[in-house]
Amino acid sequence: MQDVLKLAQNAPDIASLFEADTARAQTFSAQACGMLFDYSKTALTEASLKALLALAKDVPAQRAAMFSGEKINTTEERAVLHTALRAPEGNKVLVEGVDVMPEVQATRARMVAFCNDVRAGRFKGQGGAITDVVNIGIGGSDLGPDMATLALAPYADGPRTHFVSNVDGAHIADTLKGLDAATTLVLVASKTFGTIETMTNAETARVWMARTVKDPAAQFVAISSNEARAGAFGIPPERVFGFEDWVGGRYSLWGPIGLSIMLAIGPDDFAAFLAGAAELDAHFCEADLAENLPILLALVGLWHHQAMGYASRVVLPYDQRLEKLPDYLQQLEMESNGKRVSKDGKALEHGSGPIVWGAPGTNGQHAFYQLLHQGTEVAPAEFLVAMRGHEPDLAHHHALLVSNCLAQSQAMMQGRDLEAARALCADLGFEGAALEAQAAQRVFDGGRPSTTLAYEMLTPAMLGKIVALYEHRVFVEGVILGINSFDQFGVELGKELSTGLSPVLSGAQSSEGLDSSTAALVGYYQSVNAEG
Numbered sequence: 001m002q003d004v005l006k007l008a009q010n011a012p013d014i015a016s017l018f019e020a021d022t023a024r025a026q027t028f029s030a031q032a033c034g035m036l037f038d039y040s041k042t043a044l045t046e047a048s049l050k051a052l053l054a055l056a057k058d059v060p061a062q063r064a065a066m067f068s069g070e071k072i073n074t075t076e077e078r079a080v081l082h083t084a085l086r087a088p089e090g091n092k093v094l095v096e097g098v099d100v101m102p103e104v105q106a107t108r109a110r111m112v113a114f115c116n117d118v119r120a121g122r123f124k125g126q127g128g129a130i131t132d133v134v135n136i137g138i139g140g141s142d143l144g145p146d147m148a149t150l151a152l153a154p155y156a157d158g159p160r161t162h163f164v165s166n167v168d169g170a171h172i173a174d175t176l177k178g179l180d181a182a183t184t185l186v187l188v189a190s191k192t193f194g195t196i197e198t199m200t201n202a203e204t205a206r207v208w209m210a211r212t213v214k215d216p217a218a219q220f221v222a223i224s225s226n227e228a229r230a231g232a233f234g235i236p237p238e239r240v241f242g243f244e245d246w247v248g249g250r251y252s253l254w255g256p257i258g259l260s261i262m263l264a265i266g267p268d269d270f271a272a273f274l275a276g277a278a279e280l281d282a283h284f285c286e287a288d289l290a291e292n293l294p295i296l297l298a299l300v301g302l303w304h305h306q307a308m309g310y311a312s313r314v315v316l317p318y319d320q321r322l323e324k325l326p327d328y329l330q331q332l333e334m335e336s337n338g339k340r341v342s343k344d345g346k347a348l349e350h351g352s353g354p355i356v357w358g359a360p361g362t363n364g365q366h367a368f369y370q371l372l373h374q375g376t377e378v379a380p381a382e383f384l385v386a387m388r389g390h391e392p393d394l395a396h397h398h399a400l401l402v403s404n405c406l407a408q409s410q411a412m413m414q415g416r417d418l419e420a421a422r423a424l425c426a427d428l429g430f431e432g433a434a435l436e437a438q439a440a441q442r443v444f445d446g447g448r449p450s451t452t453l454a455y456e457m458l459t460p461a462m463l464g465k466i467v468a469l470y471e472h473r474v475f476v477e478g479v480i481l482g483i484n485s486f487d488q489f490g491v492e493l494g495k496e497l498s499t500g501l502s503p504v505l506s507g508a509q510s511s512e513g514l515d516s517s518t519a520a521l522v523g524y525y526q527s528v529n530a531e532g
């Protein structure tokens with residue numbers, strides 16, 4: 001890493017790199033799986049790319065360990081095999097000597113049969129064919145399916161899907177309002193079947209359903225690794241879709257957690273989604289490091305965050321149906337690599353993953369791009385854009401969308417100097433001191449890095465590739481930083497404290513011993529509720 005850090009200290013101006021090399025875009029880009037990844041609008045040079053590629057030397061061995069079922073999630077002593085959920089038929093994947101693929105395929109076959117029954121109206125609600133599916137889950141049991149069903153809306157020909165995650169009663173109240181309980185199917189999605197938000201929402205949904213139908217449990221499905229808890233909730237084994245502990249929550253949309261996606265788009269398109277991801281897996285395993293998309297995304301990420309010191313990365317999909325991708329990536333990346341110590345428990349040498357945020361273009365252009373272009377914080381941007389949309393009769397919209405996307409990365413890179421700003425202000429009729437003052441406002445520093453992931457069209461297969469690409473990017477960054485990307489102990493302290501605060505809020509326990517801020521907030525809650 002020392003070589004990379006040194007090169008970053010003397011990073012050249014991006015625009016001058018383009019002036020010096022007219023073939024820069026070809027050198028600093030890669031194409032695979034129907035995608036073009038352009039990372040030329042960064043300050044990377046051949047020397048810094050070479051130094052970064054050297055950092056990836058351990059990735060092939062770690063990659064082989066992951067795909068072959070070794071327990072690379074060392075703190076939880078688990079294999080990491082979400083890739084098995086999308087592995088092509090005929091593959092063998094061994095965990096402790098046992099091939100897990102027959103079980104994976106059997107569960108997928110059950111999912112397909114169930115989806116076909118629901119979609120054909122053979123599995124009915126107590127008031128007729130299922131019209132609406134409500135997925136109750138949170139984190140990995142929500143973000144992936146919610147993101148993917150919106151992304152694949154053009155393929156949706158099944159029941160409508162809805163997602164409830166927040167324990168705020170507003171979420172479930174607003175979602176259930178207007179739904180007919182007699183034709184609604186509820187999926188309780190929770191790996192542990194113990195997450196307080198999900199179980200509270202599931203109970204509320206059951207009470208809601210019981211007001212309309214005789215047998216509410218008959219319209220409930222459980223998606224969980226904990227069949228016993230699902231059974232205790234009243235859901236019989238034939239409506240429990242299980243998965244193993246080697247599927248992490250944020251990596252789980254390829255299996256039963258993706259049931260809502262399969263219900264919406266049908267088993268064939270879901271199979272295409274899996275096949276797309278499997279194609280990307282094969283690329284990740286086989287392509288040279290310098291042409292390997294997940295490796296390149298990871299190295300650009302390390303260059304910007306660990307080497308150049310940019311605190312965040314902004315994800316900008318110019319694809320409205322990827323509106324929820326930034327939220328999904330927040331969990332995937334920040335829950336995976338937002339760690340303070342390496343696998344061996346030592347303080348990280350080079351910092352953990354960056355803050356990930358974003359929103360779709362062109363909307364963001366009219367909100368926060370001001371800061372991206374002229375603010376004093378630099379946030380490397382990651383553009384995503386489809387070359388074709390799903391609305392052929394609105395092709396002029398799509399052309400505008402693409403030109404906006406390309407123009408934004410161009411503007412970030414090129415900027416506008418004071419001379420050009422002065423000329424612009426002179427054209428606008430300003431003179432003298434007013435011209436100088438106005439020109440200063442219109443200067444863009446430029447040199448702001450971005451990458452663009454361009455892809456043909458957002459099909460189920462393409463979505464599978466994009467998601468798998470990001471998953472492997474997180475893995476590669478984790479390997480290079482020495483992080484275990486597959487545990488998440490950082491979410492636990494807040495959960496523990498919340499459990500302790502519940503009885504204090506209700507007044508069953510005293511607030512004595514709490515810090516004065518928390519005690520005062522508890523007091524305010526209690527006083528408002530006493531009045532009300």
Ligand code: F6P
Nearest residue numbers: 139140141190191192195249491
């Ligand atoms: O609190 C974090 C977390 O454990 C995530 O990792 C997980 O995706 C989410 O909660 C939901 O967990 P479960 O599927 O067990 O309800």
